Amino acid sequence: MSRRYDSRTTIFSPEGRLYQVEYAMEAIGNAGSAIGILATDGVVLVGEKKVTSKLLQTSKSTEKMYKIDDHLACAVAGIMSDANILINTARVQAQRYTFSYQEPMPVEQLVQSLCDTKQGYTQFGGLRPFGVSFLFAGWDKNFGFQLYMSDPSGNYGGWKAAAIGANNQAAQSMLKQDYKEDITREEAVALALKVLSKTMDSTSLTAEKLELAEIFLLPSGDVKYQVCLPEALSKLLVKSGVTQPTPESS
Amino acid sequence: MECVFGLVGDGFALIAADTSAVHSILVHKSNEDKVMILDSHKLLGASGEGGDRVQFTEFIQKNVHLYQFRNGIPLTTAAAANFTRGELAIALRKNPNFVNILLAGYDKDIGPSLYYIDYIATLHKIEKGAFGYGSYFALSMMDRHYHSGMSLEEAIDLVDKCIMEIRSRLVVAPPNFVIKIVDKDGAREYAWRESVKDAGVAAA
Numbered sequence: 001m002s003r004r005y006d007s008r009t010t011i012f013s014p015e016g017r018l019y020q021v022e023y024a025m026e027a028i029g030n031a032g033s034a035i036g037i038l039a040t041d042g043v044v045l046v047g048e049k050k051v052t053s054k055l056l057q058t059s060k061s062t063e064k065m066y067k068i069d070d071h072l073a074c075a076v077a078g079i080m081s082d083a084n085i086l087i088n089t090a091r092v093q094a095q096r097y098t099f100s101y102q103e104p105m106p107v108e109q110l111v112q113s114l115c116d117t118k119q120g121y122t123q124f125g126g127l128r129p130f131g132v133s134f135l136f137a138g139w140d141k142n143f144g145f146q147l148y149m150s151d152p153s154g155n156y157g158g159w160k161a162a163a164i165g166a167n168n169q170a171a172q173s174m175l176k177q178d179y180k181e182d183i184t185r186e187e188a189v190a191l192a193l194k195v196l197s198k199t200m201d202s203t204s205l206t207a208e209k210l211e212l213a214e215i216f217l218l219p220s221g222d223v224k225y226q227v228c229l230p231e232a233l234s235k236l237l238v239k240s241g242v243t244q245p246t247p248e249s250s
Numbered sequence: 251m252e253c254v255f256g257l258v259g260d261g262f263a264l265i266a267a268d269t270s271a272v273h274s275i276l277v278h279k280s281n282e283d284k285v286m287i288l289d290s291h292k293l294l295g296a297s298g299e300g301g302d303r304v305q306f307t308e309f310i311q312k313n314v315h316l317y318q319f320r321n322g323i324p325l326t327t328a329a330a331a332n333f334t335r336g337e338l339a340i341a342l343r344k345n346p347n348f349v350n351i352l353l354a355g356y357d358k359d360i361g362p363s364l365y366y367i368d369y370i371a372t373l374h375k376i377e378k379g380a381f382g383y384g385s386y387f388a389l390s391m392m393d394r395h396y397h398s399g400m401s402l403e404e405a406i407d408l409v410d411k412c413i414m415e416i417r418s419r420l421v422v423a424p425p426n427f428v429i430k431i432v433d434k435d436g437a438r439e440y441a442w443r444e445s446v447k448d449a450g451v452a453a454a
Contacts, residue, residue, distance in 0.1 A: 101329035
């Protein structure tokens with residue numbers, strides 16, 4: 001009965017739903033999850049990698065985390081090729097702003113601008129929506145550290161902690177229980193790793209299956225976006241009790 | 251013969267401009283306000299070709315307001331200045347605007363600032379500046395008497411000195427000037443300096 005209203009993005013169903021947008025969100029529900037947590041001294045993003053292989057050039061390419069501007073980064077869940085288009089759009093929008101105003105683009109304005117683009121694909125043109133959800137993490141001088149989540153419909157919200165991708169509802173409720181207002185970056189990393197380990201399908205969590213990135217301020221006042229290296233990530237996993245320390249082999 | 255000049259003082263910035271609207275040899279009016287209040291804490295003093303001045307400054311003002319409505323926060327003075335310069339630069343090789351601008355503003359974290367933007371999209375952040383024939387006299391007076399951190403009284407005294415020079419030494423000197431200031435309490439008109447008042451309509 002809903003088949004009639006599926007095929008075009010540009011029509012409502014009689015119940016007032018946009019099926020293409022909902023199907024897009026379905027696609028994301030099967031993708032690797034990502035979690036973002038807002039701390040007092042930074043923002044933490046953790047992602048689950050679905051593509052794991054020893055042959056992957058991990059130092060050169062990231063699967064989940066992308067830098068949009070010096071003060072802004074995002075984590076991705078969904079169809080990677082769709083994500084690449086949107087990330088490029090976001091990067092151009094950020095630079096265009098800086099070209100006009102010679103200042104970094106405020107975080108919410110970038111999120112809003114990108115969401116306006118996504119919304120267009122749900123209303124006109126006859127093209128399908130993007131099958132991607134984002135977690136945006138950034139810093140600007142108006143509102144400090146911020147975390148935003150956006151979905152294929154073009155809606156977005158500011159969050160203290162959020163999860164996207166597979167099992168995101170379970171992750172979100174876990175975050176709701178354990179998040180506290182004045183959480184530090186270090187505590188947020190531990191919390192994110194703990195939550196992700198519980199919601200991920202795989203039985204054992206190793207550094208190759210994860211990506212961790214943080215946004216924080218350097219003493220100089222500049223914003224730093226840092227992706228955690230695999231060795232450091234393994235140590236963090238052990239420290240937060242998610243994995244057992246590997247026994248020293250002779 | 252238009253003249254706009256400005257300077258930065260202790261916790262404030264001010265812009266003074268002549269107020270004559272001239273067409274060839276005719277003075278249409280001598281109380282034309284050329285210093286626009288761009289937003290709560292910014293001033294835009296402009297001189298240039300008749301239609302261009304009003305058209306361009308109003309365009310900038312409305313865009314500044316639109317930004318504030320859209321984003322809930324005002325533009326910083328630097329961002330507004332760079333935006334203005336960018337618009338002049340884009341139009342320059344297509345349909346240029348013959349307008350010279352001094353943009354003064356007050357930002358809570360930075361204090362007062364003044365920007366020089368000329369009609370070919372040059373942008374400079376300055377402590378004192380001037381446009382027009384009057385600039386020859388205003389700049390010289392400011393070079394002699396200006397120092398950074400001037401009080402409002404000292405600054406107004408300097409402005410009056412500049413106006414006196416322009417009136418006495420420029421051949422077709424504009425008779426009247428308006429002075430506007432911007433500080434932490436906002437942008438507002440400070441005073442007029444009139445040597446010729448538009449006569450009211452004589453009683454019948």
